[in-house]
Amino acid sequence: VQLVESGGGSVQTGGSLRLSCAASGSIFPINVMGWFRQTPGKQRDKVAVIVSTGRTEYADSVKGRFTISRNSGEDTVHLQMNNLKPEDTAVYYCTVPHSGTSYNRDFWGRGTQVTVSS
Secondary structure, three states: OEEEEEOOEEEEOOOOEEEEEEEEOOOOOOOEEEEEEEOOOOOOEEEEEEEOOOOEEEOHHHOOOEEEEEOOOOOEEEEEEOOOOHHHOEEEEEEEOHHHOOOOOOEEOOOEEEEEEO
């Protein structure tokens, strides 16, 4: 499974960005997709996850500001990020977790940089 992210960039505090991730190559249905983020020297943390049923989960730090969505019938996921803060600066990774397909392993994109300046 290949995951390709797009949409990162640099914005000022309070600005918005929209990340997208397209998955390809899976022979199984992809039931779960999500976004993690990582800063240098720290672990990769979950930002948001969406299940094929439409259920979503968010990190407490982004609730009310970020929205994850998925195109119906497509293996594409988006992350709309509003009211961005400097602490949102990180490399954002798209993921299909091991629970999301029958491959029983995680898949990751290469990451896209998001930088929020004060």
